[in-house]
Amino acid sequence: MxxxxxxxxxxxxxxxxxxxxxxxxxxxxxxxxxxxxxxxxxxxxxxxxxxxxxxxxxxxxxxxxxxxxxxxxxxxxxxxxxxxxxxxxVLALADLAREVVARVRALGALRIVGITGSNGKTTTKNMLAAILREEGETVAPVASFNNAVGAPLTMLRVTESTRFLVCEFGADAPGQIARLAGLVTPDVGVVLMVGMAHAGGFGGIEETVKAKSELVRAVREGGVAVLNADDPRVAGMAPIAAERGASVRWFGADASADVRRGEVTVSADGTATEVTVEGRTLPLHLKVLGAHHVSNALAAVAAATALGVAPDAAIERVAALELAERWRMQVLGNDRVRIINDAYNASPDSYHAALRTLAQITGPDERMVAVLGAMSELGEYDNAEHAKVALQAVRLRIPRIVVVGQEARGLYLSVIAEGSWDSEAVFFPTADEAYEYLMGELRDGDRVLVKSSNAAGLRFLGDRLGESFA
Structure with missing residues (x-):
C-alpha cells in the first residue's frame, strides 16, 4: 500500500x-x-x-x-x-482501496482496465497483464481475486510507479460489479461474453446481461468499452457506452470487429489463427489449448491497443504465454497420456468448449477420456444444462466418460439416457475412487479432460493424474 x-x-x-x-x-x-x-x-x-x-x-x-x-x-x-x-x-477494505487508487491516479500515469464476463475473465486478465508488463509496472489479480475482498486487495497493491491496474470483476448477484468497478472507474472496460454461469444467482440470463453491463456503466467519460461483437447480448451494451461518453472497440470474428480473427485451428500444440487489427493481419499461435481462448486473446489485444500498445507487440506477448492459469486447460502428464486439467471453473459454455477441444486434439489413433464433475450455481437450470453436456459428450463419441461426485449423478444418468452404455460411462461418488479406476484404465494414447466447477474439487484429481503420468 x-x-x-x-x-x-x-x-x-x-x-x-x-x-x-x-x-x-x-x-x-x-x-x-x-x-x-x-x-x-x-x-x-x-x-x-x-x-x-x-x-x-x-x-x-x-x-x-x-x-x-x-x-x-x-x-x-x-x-x-x-x-x-x-x-x-469488507466495506472498509473497499473504501481504503478507493482512496489509494484515487491518490495514485491523481499523479497522472495510472491507467485502469476492468474485465468481466461469464467466462474467460482470469485467462484474459493474465493475457492482458502479460502484454502490459512489458510497457510498465502492472498490477493484476492473483488467481481469481475478483470479488468484494479480492478486487480491493488487488487495487491496494498499486504504488506511485504503477502504470497499469488490471481488475477482474466477478459477481453472483446484481449490483456487485457496479460496486467494485465504481471504486476505480476504469479507463477501459472489457465485457467478454454473457452465458449461463451464475444464472441461478442472477435469476436468469437477462438479469445476467444487466449485471455484466454494470462495468460499461462504470467506464469513465472518454474511456473505452471493449465489447464482443460475436455475442449479441454484449453487443447490445454499445448504447450504454455512448451514454457514458465512452467509445467502443469491438473484438471477435464479425467483419465489423476492430480486432478480428480468421479461421481457428486447434491441435495438441496449441491454437492458431490470424488477427486483423489496425489494418494489419498478423499470425497468432497460442500455446493455450482451446478455440475459445482465441476470443480471450482478441479481447486482451483490443484492450492493450486501446491503451496504446503496438498490435504486433501485443500479439507477440500473448502468444508467449505458456499457461492461462493453473487448472484452466492446463496440460499435464506426458506425450503418452496427456491430462488436460480444466477443473477450476465450469459453466455450460466453458464445459462445451472444453469437450470440443478434447475432440479436436485427439488423433485418430488416440482415445478421448472425459472425467466430469458438476457445475455450480445454475439454480433452476441445473438439470437442463447438465443434460446438454451429457448429450454433447455422447455426440462427440467419447468412448470413456467418468462422472465423479454425488452432485454430478444427474449428469451420469443423462449420459446413460443419451445412449452411452456398456461401461462407456461409469460413476464414482468420490475423487479417490475415480483415481483408482483411472490408474487401472488409462493407457498410452489417451487424451484425458478433467472438467468441473471449483466446488467439485476435481482439479486436485487432475493434479494427481498429472503427477502419476509425468
Missing amino acids: IALTLAEVAAAVSGELRLHGADTPETVVSGGVDTDSRNIAAGGVFVAKPGEATDGHLFVGKAVENGAALAIVERPVDEPVTQIVVADA
Whole structure:
C-alpha cells in the first residue's frame, strides 16, 4: 500500500482510531494489506474480516506476531497493535482501496482496465497483464481475486510507479460489479461474453446481461468499452457506452470487429489463427489449448491497443504465454497420456468448449477420456444444462466418460439416457475412487479432460493424474 498516516487511513474508512504504544495519528503505514494473517509481513495492515467458517478477529494476534502495524476491526481486540474500528470490515477494505487508487491516479500515469464476463475473465486478465508488463509496472489479480475482498486487495497493491491496474470483476448477484468497478472507474472496460454461469444467482440470463453491463456503466467519460461483437447480448451494451461518453472497440470474428480473427485451428500444440487489427493481419499461435481462448486473446489485444500498445507487440506477448492459469486447460502428464486439467471453473459454455477441444486434439489413433464433475450455481437450470453436456459428450463419441461426485449423478444418468452404455460411462461418488479406476484404465494414447466447477474439487484429481503420468 502507498504510504498513509494512521489518521488518513481512519478517515478513508470512516473508522475510530485507537492508538497503541508510540503511535500517533501522524504515524505512517505503508505495508501490504491482507485479510489473511498468514500473509502479513512487517508493517502490514490486517483487516479482520468475519467469515462463514471463522472470524478474522481471532487472528489479530497472529497478524501482530507477523509484524502487523495496524488492524482494521469491527470490534476492539485485546492485542498490542493500533486498531481502527469500523462498522463493516469488507466495506472498509473497499473504501481504503478507493482512496489509494484515487491518490495514485491523481499523479497522472495510472491507467485502469476492468474485465468481466461469464467466462474467460482470469485467462484474459493474465493475457492482458502479460502484454502490459512489458510497457510498465502492472498490477493484476492473483488467481481469481475478483470479488468484494479480492478486487480491493488487488487495487491496494498499486504504488506511485504503477502504470497499469488490471481488475477482474466477478459477481453472483446484481449490483456487485457496479460496486467494485465504481471504486476505480476504469479507463477501459472489457465485457467478454454473457452465458449461463451464475444464472441461478442472477435469476436468469437477462438479469445476467444487466449485471455484466454494470462495468460499461462504470467506464469513465472518454474511456473505452471493449465489447464482443460475436455475442449479441454484449453487443447490445454499445448504447450504454455512448451514454457514458465512452467509445467502443469491438473484438471477435464479425467483419465489423476492430480486432478480428480468421479461421481457428486447434491441435495438441496449441491454437492458431490470424488477427486483423489496425489494418494489419498478423499470425497468432497460442500455446493455450482451446478455440475459445482465441476470443480471450482478441479481447486482451483490443484492450492493450486501446491503451496504446503496438498490435504486433501485443500479439507477440500473448502468444508467449505458456499457461492461462493453473487448472484452466492446463496440460499435464506426458506425450503418452496427456491430462488436460480444466477443473477450476465450469459453466455450460466453458464445459462445451472444453469437450470440443478434447475432440479436436485427439488423433485418430488416440482415445478421448472425459472425467466430469458438476457445475455450480445454475439454480433452476441445473438439470437442463447438465443434460446438454451429457448429450454433447455422447455426440462427440467419447468412448470413456467418468462422472465423479454425488452432485454430478444427474449428469451420469443423462449420459446413460443419451445412449452411452456398456461401461462407456461409469460413476464414482468420490475423487479417490475415480483415481483408482483411472490408474487401472488409462493407457498410452489417451487424451484425458478433467472438467468441473471449483466446488467439485476435481482439479486436485487432475493434479494427481498429472503427477502419476509425468
